[in-house]
Amino acid sequence: MQSSKQWLGAGLLALAGAAHAAQPSNEELQQQIQALQKAVDALKQQLQERSPTLSSASTETIAIPPAEIATKSDVEGLRTDLENYKYDQQRNRETKTALATRGTTIGGTIQTRATAQSPSVTTGSSTPANGRSSSFDIPLASIFFSGSLYRDYAEGRNLDYRIQLGYAPQSPAANNSNFNLQDAYLRYSPLPTKTGLEDPKLTITFGQQLLPFGLEVQTGEDLRPTIKSAQFLTTTGLVNRQIGAIVQGDLEPYVDYGFNYRAPLFQYAFGVVNGSGPNKSDDNNAKDWIARVAFTLPVDYYSLFRELKIGGTYYKGAKNVLNGTTIVDSGGKGDRYGIDLYYNHSPFGATYEYVQGRDDTYNAVTKKIDTITSRSHTATLFYTWGEQWLASSKSQAKFDDWWPKSYQLFTRWDQWDPNKDAANDKITISTLGFNVFFAETTKFQLNLNHYAYENPTIKSANELLAQFQFGF
Amino acid sequence: METLNLKSVMLGVLALAVTAFAPLAAQAEDKPTLIRFAYPGAGTGGRPQADSSFIATAHLQGALEQEFKNDGIKVQWTFFPGAGPSVNESFANGLVDFAFHGDLPLIVGRSTGLKHKIIFGASRFGNLYFVVPADSTAKTLADLKGKRIATFKGTAGQLQLGRVFEKYGFTEKDFKVVNLDTDTTKASLATKDIDGAIISPFDLQSRGVAKILFEIPRDPKVTSVGSVWVSEEFEKKYPSSVQKVVNAFVRAAAWTSDEKNRDTNFKLWAQSGNISYIDFQKTWNGYTMKERNTPLLDDYYRFTLQKAVDESRRFKLIRRDVSLDGWIEPKYLQTALKEQHLENYWDEYDANGNIKKK
Incomplete structure (x- = not known):
């Protein structure tokens, strides 16, 4: 304040000095006043001319509030609102929020199904039952919890966990169902996961988990186009989760920065498991081993050959060969071989998977152990209308609960030969299907x-x- | 009177149908039903909003919608939090007609075969702030050697970071460059999980979580140019619609460039939540609205884009060369400037970023 007064005084002195020095006549002063008056009028006119333009340009788009200075009461009001908000947040957290020891994601998948079939069947219902040609079913209901036990904010070398519980109908069928432990594992990423697409990935998973075998075994319900999985999954037992330790990773990823597209040239997986299935200890003293490699063509996203992958898997299984309830050999063969081809270039794609099983079985007639070779071919072709599989579309910024509605037409040919040396035992399932994705986690x-x-x-x-099929 | 036979009736109906539908067919050739504009970004929390340029103003004012209102053509704006690479992915799948792009994703997309034509420029110049956590002991960029520097890989930010490294005699290999989007970068500066990033600093400073390590005030060699393109297919089919799109944007650019709308623009852009109103005031201080919102494809635009192509190659971000020949199509812009009497409204800049003497 003192400073401004000094400046004002200095200004007045200067003006007075200047006036005194020039000493203009009254006429000159009159002329100066008139000139100044003209200048002011001209400025006023300019302002009036410009004001309508300014206001029309502004009001066409947005209304600009007049400049206002916040008063002490305004600030105190804002502070009160903030304090109230903080209290509400704390109160809601304590009384109305589900809390977890660690940051947790909860999700799940449910299927509700209607079936019509010919000829009629009795499977899956309580006995005795008449044949049925139609039924309503809940084939799947699962819930999972996942999250990080240790989160490495710096480089993403996280220690994660996942537990999944799933409903399964009882066999033989009853009014109740089983709710079994499916996934239960720890997963550690020894390599940084935050540095970028160009770096290799590596995870070590310990616990009960799906096997990294081929395509179908690893494809979740949300991605598989068919309602029923390929026959070989259940017939070879590969559908079963196993308990053990599995390492998975990739090397030499090809990165197309323009699209954030990553195609790992070489993917690998290897591990050791019980081989006796989920929720059980090992049933013999031999472990099962699995190894998988896959190569993806290193091409740009825009290439016609993007997401072209070929893979191979070998599962070395050791099983108990039984003669009735007696174990004949605790190290019997239970091997699985697989070759798979994957191509997905939206909107169309194709997959093919060949699986061979070699299982030792006791032959009661010859009293010897025979090796039975089973085979499976599964080929799927699909075409999608819509943006369901585009990462960019799914992550679009929207105010509402938007999701890219998509339609998928597919056909599958699935053949299972339980014994290549036996005649007339092949089963072939041909499927024609249509999927409608109409919400983020829901499809018909x-x-x-x-x-x-x-x-x-x-x-x-x-x-x-x-x-x-809907998820949450 | 001869009795009409069936053949005559059929021919008559066919002729009528051809006559009736011929004008429609001709009209359909030059008039799309939908114009799809893609923007490489979004507001905080997934808000479908842009900021920092006349493209954002045009969106918020509904400039394109107004332009095509009488034609019955719908306009669809799509905002991609995945930034430039997501725009490329969407375009590669036939879902985009027009887009705004920063230099790197534009160049990488072109290098891999995306077919588009650049029709005008959008956004240039500006200050650059290298920000570190508030308690960082670093005094210079050299002190951060071997430390974690964040950038949104695949976007123009990655190329800009490369330029800054090069300016001070470093390469990306001298640091641990991690891939984070803008929101995560801000959060990581606060939690000190990264050691530095190029980002607007003032809201972070006011929260006490970060500080400016150094500032590059105005360096046209470090900053780059934004571009708006149209797909070659769309341009070929609907040239008059392309012209209308450019007309609308040029009008919006002129409005945005007017200093009397400076504050209004900042308020509009701050709605996205990415950059605060105060940040716009501070970071745009010393720049005219005109110089940063010029749509011109002048010498500076061409030189800077070519430089970005060379840098992308040098930093090994593209595997194939990209030529500017046949890529830039200035005729729509020239027509719009002429029709709106704006030929001399914006200054042309030379390759060094200085106003060209006329």
């Missing part, structure tokens, strides 16, 4: 399955499945 599926049996005594069958 329609599958028409035709079962063809090589055995002439078994009639072919048809099955129409309609299913909602």
